[in-house]
Structure formats: structure tokens, C-alpha cells
Amino acid sequence: xxxxxxxxxxxxxxxxxxxxxxxxxxxxxxxxxQPPLSDSQMIYGIETVSQSFIAQKNQLSGFAxxxxxxxxxxxxxxxMNLMDESGQIVRTVTVNGWSIPDGGYINFSFASIPDSAGKxxxxxFSAPTxxxxxxxxxxxxxxxxxxxxxxxxxTENGSLSFITYYAPQNFFANEILIYRNWMWKFFMDWQFAIxxxxxxxxxxxxxxxxxxxxxxxxxxxxxxxxxFKHED
Amino acid sequence: xxxxxxxYLKFIVLAVLLRMLVMPFFFHxxxxxxxxxxxxxxxxxxxxxSYLPEHxxxxxxxxxxxxxxxxxxxxxxxxxxxLPFLGPxxxxxxxxxNASAVDMIGVYRYLFxxxxxxxxxxxxxxxxxxxxxxxxxxxxxxxxxxxxxPFSIIIIYVFSNVDIFPVFLSVLSxxxxxxxxxxxxxxxxxxxAGFKAYPLLFVPFLFLMAPKLKDKILVLITSLxxxxxxxxxxxxxxxxxxxxxxxxxxxxxISNGISxxxxxxxxxxxxxLAIIYLLALNRKLGIKELIHFCLAAIIAIFAMIHFxxxxxxxxxxxxxxxxxxxxxxxxxxxxxxxxxxxxxxxYDDSAMTVSTLSVINPLFENLPTPFKVVQRVYDPxxxxxxxxxxxFGAGILMIWQLLHEDKA
Numbered sequence: 001x002x003x004x005x006x007x008x009x010x011x012x013x014x015x016x017x018x019x020x021x022x023x024x025x026x027x028x029x030x031x032x033x034q035p036p037l038s039d040s041q042m043i044y045g046i047e048t049v050s051q052s053f054i055a056q057k058n059q060l061s062g063f064a065x066x067x068x069x070x071x072x073x074x075x076x077x078x079x080m081n082l083m084d085e086s087g088q089i090v091r092t093v094t095v096n097g098w099s100i101p102d103g104g105y106i107n108f109s110f111a112s113i114p115d116s117a118g119k120x121x122x123x124x125f126s127a128p129t130x131x132x133x134x135x136x137x138x139x140x141x142x143x144x145x146x147x148x149x150x151x152x153x154x155t156e157n158g159s160l161s162f163i164t165y166y167a168p169q170n171f172f173a174n175e176i177l178i179y180r181n182w183m184w185k186f187f188m189d190w191q192f193a194i195x196x197x198x199x200x201x202x203x204x205x206x207x208x209x210x211x212x213x214x215x216x217x218x219x220x221x222x223x224x225x226x227x228f229k230h231e232d
Numbered sequence: 233x234x235x236x237x238x239x240y241l242k243f244i245v246l247a248v249l250l251r252m253l254v255m256p257f258f259f260h261x262x263x264x265x266x267x268x269x270x271x272x273x274x275x276x277x278x279x280x281x282s283y284l285p286e287h288x289x290x291x292x293x294x295x296x297x298x299x300x301x302x303x304x305x306x307x308x309x310x311x312x313x314x315l316p317f318l319g320p321x322x323x324x325x326x327x328x329x330n331a332s333a334v335d336m337i338g339v340y341r342y343l344f345x346x347x348x349x350x351x352x353x354x355x356x357x358x359x360x361x362x363x364x365x366x367x368x369x370x371x372x373x374x375x376x377x378x379x380x381x382p383f384s385i386i387i388i389y390v391f392s393n394v395d396i397f398p399v400f401l402s403v404l405s406x407x408x409x410x411x412x413x414x415x416x417x418x419x420x421x422x423x424x425a426g427f428k429a430y431p432l433l434f435v436p437f438l439f440l441m442a443p444k445l446k447d448k449i450l451v452l453i454t455s456l457x458x459x460x461x462x463x464x465x466x467x468x469x470x471x472x473x474x475x476x477x478x479x480x481x482x483x484x485x486i487s488n489g490i491s492x493x494x495x496x497x498x499x500x501x502x503x504x505l506a507i508i509y510l511l512a513l514n515r516k517l518g519i520k521e522l523i524h525f526c527l528a529a530i531i532a533i534f535a536m537i538h539f540x541x542x543x544x545x546x547x548x549x550x551x552x553x554x555x556x557x558x559x560x561x562x563x564x565x566x567x568x569x570x571x572x573x574x575x576x577x578x579y580d581d582s583a584m585t586v587s588t589l590s591v592i593n594p595l596f597e598n599l600p601t602p603f604k605v606v607q608r609v610y611d612p613x614x615x616x617x618x619x620x621x622x623x624f625g626a627g628i629l630m631i632w633q634l635l636h637e638d639k640a
Binding site: 010014015018025030177178185186188192204206207214 | 238242243245246248249250252253254256257330331332335337338339340341344376377380381382385386586589592593594595596598599600
């Protein structure tokens, strides 16, 4: 019976508590899903690749994209300068090719920008020490995007396939977000939600009634054993 | 044991409720991949092994079908039956290769319905496991140990692979062995191998245990023939040879070894299995010894190879039967279980840990995996190797104890 009790508690924790506890560890909230990848742009020497975007929220803290590093040959620095609308560099992040696997999804994380919501930013990439034989390649997407994509200062079609990240606004923000979205998604499929909850409630009711009946049976037997006559 | 008996019914209801809490809210990508592949049965595809490579360019999910044929036909048939309940967007969900698939409305319904056959087999496994033992008190223990051990709940409903099919058939095989119905016992192993090859490991034990020559021949025929009949139509298909025969247990057991020169290699897994089979040859096997030998064979495999977390379901029925009779093994099995489960937890694969919560919210995919956390302070591959070495040591000791107890 100890095992039954232990497993009941464990499963309830797994389903109800663990998501909440793990949510505390989420320090980066993505802006959405990464757009599908199409072709890629090589980057080396004096070449620069830049992408402008509007930050959706405050606390902008990362710019992530998929990078090709054929045979993991590149071991040189890839620099991302994040600039504001006036072209002023506000953050710089350097990632070395050692830590970029071929096709790796790399998040250029930086100290969050508190009042970023609604502001335009430009992420500019360069790999000054790389050469054409060991260059990295940044993946594009054909999905329409409201932002300017430039290679060596020239505007090109499409955009980089990227996601921006934001730090949580406060300690409880993730908790609320996780549980609210969970319940919303569950009840959006209302037919399933009704059947599922009915089964759960029905099963629990059966267990409770069984317990009450067993308790009454025990009481009857106990009283009968002591010479009391049970009257219904 | 009668289901009308309120005691059994009460615990079945509680077990179902607990499983229902897990079923819709945990996701492993395998269930979507093999369900997508099994969905081709409704379109009249009989040879999935040739169909997938031929249509690779036009399919959203490029993976090959790595399971044996019964998995395809069973899951495909179930999908045809369940289709009216899955809703019109189910096929879109299956074909959605993007990360957004976990966030689609209806994903809880899909996971719940796709895992329903596992629930049925899981409960049936408990019932037949209990029927294997005679004494009512032990029967109840077996029933509770299977239904309420957290390992099997997590392996079946969080990682949701198809291992419950061969596990259930292996338990049925034990049940028929207990009833001295040798041909049925063999047949269940043969059918189980139609899903995953591992029940074939038990055929030599069953062969040795069968009392008469006629029974021994029946065991061989009824186990090997169905298995061969299941795989023969696909045997010449390169997709079957490359993806199914060359994956999983079938090749991992010969993936590492000690070279003895001139191209010859000694495979530790096979060496250990040979020792176990030869020991069985020199013993008089009863049902208790059969359980011990089957468990020893599984532990020998796990000790020697890189295994998937789903495979850890294979030994649980045997462990349950042993523990119900003798609880002194409990801590040995708990230590072995924790070691075994922590090895795949450390694989560099978010689907083993944080991503299982991605249907609750895709944000969980952003959490670092245990591999990445360990990487900050230590080499996770070395830690995995240490854990596997510990598992190896504990496993070898456990095999010795299991087989030594039989001798005693």
C-alpha cells in the first residue's frame, strides 16, 4: 500500500508540480517558432549580414538562428553586433566556430534590454578572420517577414531564419504563462476536455463510493461483533 | 482472480486514473513518427520498408521505419479504427514536421487516443502476471507491483514506445508456460518478436524447460515459424534490412568487442548470453528458474550495450514476479533501476527529459538537458560511462545472485 501511495504522489507531482518547478528555470522566452529554413548565406572576411526587426516585448535577451558549419571545419569567431535604430551598437556577442555544430541552432544571448518593446534593432553578423574555405553559412527563410535583410549593405529578398528571445518579466511570469497556455490548449479541444474530465471525475467518484461502502461494511461487521444490531 | 472482485476493480480504476493523468500531457517524438508511418496502412501501403525510401523526397518526416512488421500492421489497424475519434486535423498533425506540432490544438486528444492500446495492454499485463502465481496474497502483490511501480508508468506513457506489445506477449508466454501449453507459450514469443526481436532471447529457456521432445519441437516451431512468416515477405526489401535488421538490439549486441586478431572479435554480450544459456542447459528449469534466467538474459544485454530507455520495460514483469515472492531483492532492483534509468537521462537528447513536457508548453524545449547541465562542470560522456560501468558491475552481481539462488 505504501507503493500505491508513493506512486499516487509521484504521478501527481509529475503532472501538476514538475511543469511549474521547471518553468522557474526558463530564463529565455522565444518570440515564436523558427521560420522554415531555405538556402544559406556564406559569411567570411569583410562581408557582413544584417537583419532588422522590431522587438515584440521588453527584456530582449537573445537572437537565435541556424548556422551551417560544414564538417565543423570553422574554428573562428562569429561576431554579432546588435544595433539600435540609429546604428549605435548596444550589445556585442562573439561565438567561436568550435561551439557551432553543422546545422546548429545558436542563440546569441546578451544582457537583456529592459525597454526594448516596439523598438527597431539590427543584428549584424561578421566573421572577420574566416576565409571562403572555412566559412560559416547563415540560414535564410522564404517566409515573408517585416524587416530588412542586407548582405554587405545591399538589401536582399527574404530574411534570416531567426527567433528573438526575451527574459521573463518577473519570477511568476513563466508560471502564469505555462499553466494558462496549458489550460487554454486543453479546453480549446472542448469535446476531448469534457470526455476526459468526465472519465476522471467518474473514476474518482467510483473510488470514493467504494471507500465509503468498505467503511460502512467494516463498521457493520465491527458493531455486529460487539453485539450491536445495525439498523438501516 | 475475478474482476468482479471489488479489490481488483478498485485498483484497476485507480491505476487507469493515474495513467490518464500522464497520457495526454507527455510527449516523445517517437510516437508521432511511428504513428505517421503507420498511417500509410489506411492508404493501402503493405510494404512500409520500401514505400518510405521511395517517397522520401515528398514526405515531411524522413525517418525510416525501424520496427518489425507487426508494429506497422497493429498500429496501422488501430489508427483505422480510431480515426473517427481523432478528428479531421489528426493527419495534419502527423505530417507537421515543424516544432509547432507540439503546440497544435488537439494534441492532447491525439496522444490520449494513440496511447489507449498501451493502457489496455498494460492492465491486461497486470491481470495475466497475477494469474501466473498461485497464492492469492502473492497474486495481489504482483498485481499492485506491476500497476503501481512508477518505472513502468513513466516508460510506457511518457516515452510511449511500442515495447508494451512484446512485453505483454512475453507475459502471456509465461502464463501459458505455467499452464503447460507449450505451443501457445512459443507462439506468444514468436508474435512478440514480430514487434521487437528480444522475446527470441527466451526461446532457448522455454525449449529447455519443455518436458517432452514433442513439446520442445512445438516450442521451436511455434516461436520461430510465426516470426519467420512475419518477416519473410519483407526480407529482401533493402529498407527492412537497413533500418530494421541493422538497428536496435539486433546489431548493438555485436557493435563492440575485443579483437583477437585476424578479423575476429569477441562480443561480450554474446559471451555472457552463452554462459547463461549453458547454465540453463545444466539446470532443471521450473517457472521460478525460467523467470530468473529470462531476467538474467535481459540484464546481460543491458550491461553490455547502449540501450534505449524504452527497453527498460522488458525486465519489469520478471522483477515484479521475483519481488512478489521475495522482497529482499527490492533494494538491488531499485539501485539497478535507478542506475539504468539515469544512463539514458544523460544522453544528449532533450526528448529524454525536458522535451517530454513540450506539449504542455514548447518553452520547456529551451531548458538545458541534464547533459548540458553536467557539461558545465564535467564531461557527461564520462559520467554516463561511470554509470554504465556501475550498472555493469551491479548487473553481473545480480545475474550471479539470480542464477546462484536457483542452484541453491
